[in-house]
Amino acid sequence: MNVRKSFRALCEERLRELTVPHPFEITAFCESVSLTRGKPLVLTAAPMTPTADSCPYGLWVGFDHADHIYYEQNTSPLHQAAIILHEVSHILLGHPSDVADLAEMLPDVDPAKVRYWLSRHTGLTVPTTQELQAELFSTLILERATTTRSRSRRTG
Known part of the structure; x- marks a missing residue:
């Protein structure tokens, strides 16, 4: 089984x-x-200004x-749901993270207490496997x- 098919099977x-x-x-x-x-899974809308590459x-x-x-507050509800689902997918897939860059983005958060962190950036030319x-x-x-x-509409 190729890598894509085995990952799809894991997702299923x-x-x-x-x-x-x-x-x-x-x-x-959520x-x-x-x-x-x-x-708890805490959802917070924030002005993330996703026009900058960083x-x-x-x-x-x-x-x-x-x-x-945290998800972009200045976008449509549909896009917000897509962003949230993307981040929840990282959680459910158990993707590892690197807390080294966290201090730059969230200076008020103690990196020693963070177990995971991942973010979805604009400007990625080649998405990572995790993305x-x-x-x-x-x-x-x-x-x-x-x-x-x-299906439930057809049968109901």
């Missing part, structure tokens, strides 16, 4: 473990992820006691929400 397996609300609503989905992980659309900061997702995986997984979550909703 993880999807079976998730509760995807119908109709899909991002905060309800609440179910929070319950599954056993710690500024992300979204950011996940994971602590032992909670996960925090591609998070995009695929978040797309599959939305596909599942849409497909299940469509």
Whole structure:
């Protein structure tokens, strides 16, 4: 099995473990992820100014006691949901992070207490494997929400 197919199979397996609300609503989905992980998942809209190459659309900061997702507040609700799902996908896929750059972006956060952090930047010319995986997984979550909703409408 090639790498893409094996990753897709991993995504499908993880999807079976998730509760995807119908109709899909991002905060309800995040609440179910929070319950599954056993710690709060805090969503915060922030002006992230994603016009600069160094500024992300979204950011996940994971602590032992909670996960925090920051997302661009000055964009459409649909885009906000996509950003949040992308960051949640990093969490669910267990992507590792490098806290070295965190102090520059969030100077008020103690890097010693951060367990994970990943951000989604503008200006990436070649996306990393983790970014591609998070995009695929978040797309599959939305596909599942849409497909299940469509099926229930046909049968109901």
